[in-house]
Amino acid sequence: MSVxxxxxxxxxxxxxxxEVVAWSGRGQLLLLSWSARKLPAEQxxxxxxxxxxxxxxxxxxxxxxxxxxxxxxxxxxxxxxTLRGPRWRPSGLGWMLKRSSDxxxxxxxxxxxxxxxxxxxxxxxxxxxxxxxFRQVRVGKDGRSFAIYKFRSIKMTCGFPEVGPVGRFMxxxxxxxxxxxxxxxxxxxxxxxxxxxxPHLAAQxxxxxxxxxxxxxxxxGLTGLAQVEALHHETSIKERVQYDNEYIRSWTLWLDIxxxxxxxxxxxxx
Amino acid sequence: MPESSPRVTLxxxxxxxxxxxxxxxxYGFQLSKLTGLKSGTLYPILARLESAGWVTSGWEDQAMxxxxxxxxxxxxxxxxxxxxxxxxxxEMPRQTSKAGRGVAHPALGGAW
Numbered sequence: 500m501s502v503x504x505x506x507x508x509x510x511x512x513x514x515x516x517x518e519v520v521a522w523s524g525r526g527q528l529l530l531l532s533w534s535a536r537k538l539p540a541e542q543x544x545x546x547x548x549x550x551x552x553x554x555x556x557x558x559x560x561x562x563x564x565x566x567x568x569x570x571x572x573x574x575x576x577x578x579x580x581t582l583r584g585p586r587w588r589p590s591g592l593g594w595m596l597k598r599s600s601d602x603x604x605x606x607x608x609x610x611x612x613x614x615x616x617x618x619x620x621x622x623x624x625x626x627x628x629x630x631x632x633f634r635q636v637r638v639g640k641d642g643r644s645f646a647i648y649k650f651r652s653i654k655m656t657c658g659f660p661e662v663g664p665v666g667r668f669m670x671x672x673x674x675x676x677x678x679x680x681x682x683x684x685x686x687x688x689x690x691x692x693x694x695x696x697x698p699h700l701a702a703q704x705x706x707x708x709x710x711x712x713x714x715x716x717x718x719x720g721l722t723g724l725a726q727v728e729a730l731h732h733e734t735s736i737k738e739r740v741q742y743d744n745e746y747i748r749s750w751t752l753w754l755d756i757x758x759x760x761x762x763x764x765x766x767x768x769x
Numbered sequence: 770m771p772e773s774s775p776r777v778t779l780x781x782x783x784x785x786x787x788x789x790x791x792x793x794x795x796y797g798f799q800l801s802k803l804t805g806l807k808s809g810t811l812y813p814i815l816a817r818l819e820s821a822g823w824v825t826s827g828w829e830d831q832a833m834x835x836x837x838x839x840x841x842x843x844x845x846x847x848x849x850x851x852x853x854x855x856x857x858x859x860e861m862p863r864q865t866s867k868a869g870r871g872v873a874h875p876a877l878g879g880a881w
Binding site: 545546548549551552553555556557566567570571572573574575577578580581582584 | 796797798799807808809810812813816817820838839840841842
């Protein structure tokens with residue numbers, strides 16, 4: 500109980516602290532510098548200088564300047580995102596954390612889901628014969644190709660491809676994609692990112708869509724923003740590319756968690 | 770390099786409207802007064818319009834600096850920007866109001 504009170508007190512004093520800082524002239528300049536520091540390096544000086552000049556234009560009332568500065572400070576993250584432009588790649592501590600948490604999560608999931616994977620392999624062997632795992636070439640980060648792992652859900656009946664009941668079930672629940680957890684462990688893929696396409700499709704799309712290649716700035720993913728959006732409405736490849744780039748541009752660890760939760764929920768839903 | 774067209778929201782329309790009507794260069798605080806937008810909302814919009822090539826900005830002349838204040842940065846519409854602004858504003862339903870003299874769209878007038 501007392502811990503909660505301390506946390507509330509700390510949060511409260513942080514908010515009050517920001518207010519107090521914003522009320523003093525020196526504090527206002529400090530907050531502006533702090534806001535500019537979030538921006539891309541080549542834009543920082545411009546905005547710091549611009550805002551300082553602007554601040555002098557704001558009427559020196561008891562509140563107006565504080566409101567003006569706090570407004571800049573609260574939306575500086577949004578400005579940073581806008582300035583980064585479409586070719587910006589995420590980096591920094593959070594992004595490094597993504598790779599290590601992807602690795603840890605995928606390894607743990609492989610361990611926990613081992614019985615499920617074995618059961619799938621056995622059921623598929625009975626339905627389709629041996630050789631249930633297969634590899635397929637896909638295009639990933641920086642346009643490099645890699646081998647994606649999947650369960651083979653198609654059986655050959657008298658030379659014709661056919662999907663049996665086990666295969667159909669695995670496709671509907673996306674169980675056939677689970678071996679890609681191994682691709683995540685290997686570092687070919689991430690849990691969340693743009694879906695990797697097959698090379699001939701990738702070539703075709705990048706001819707047609709100018710921003711297709713931009714989605715290869717990051718590791719391909721098991722699931723992505725485009726896949727979650729596709730659950731709600733029909734999406735064209737053009738829209739999926741836009742979602743992929745939007746994902747990269749506005750990436751946070753929290754966004755990954757939301758996308759993963761959405762994906763798992765939709766796979767488990769009957 | 771200019772990006773493809775920016776998404777024109779109501780707030781973006783307000784900025785375009787203010788810049789089109791005033792026909793002069795404006796600095797940030799003037800624009801936020803004209804549009805009624807908060808400073809934190811205004812700068813991301815201006816940045817988006819700048820990267821689209823609809824708006825350019827530049828520091829004021831050094832000669833103006835004799836006022837003993839830091840130099841301001843001024844924004845103005847480019848040729849494509851004015852064209853795009855006119856196009857988007859003409860798509861808005863026009864209001865018939867006497868109060869809106871000098872304002873192309875009274876609905877977009879500033880709140881200050």
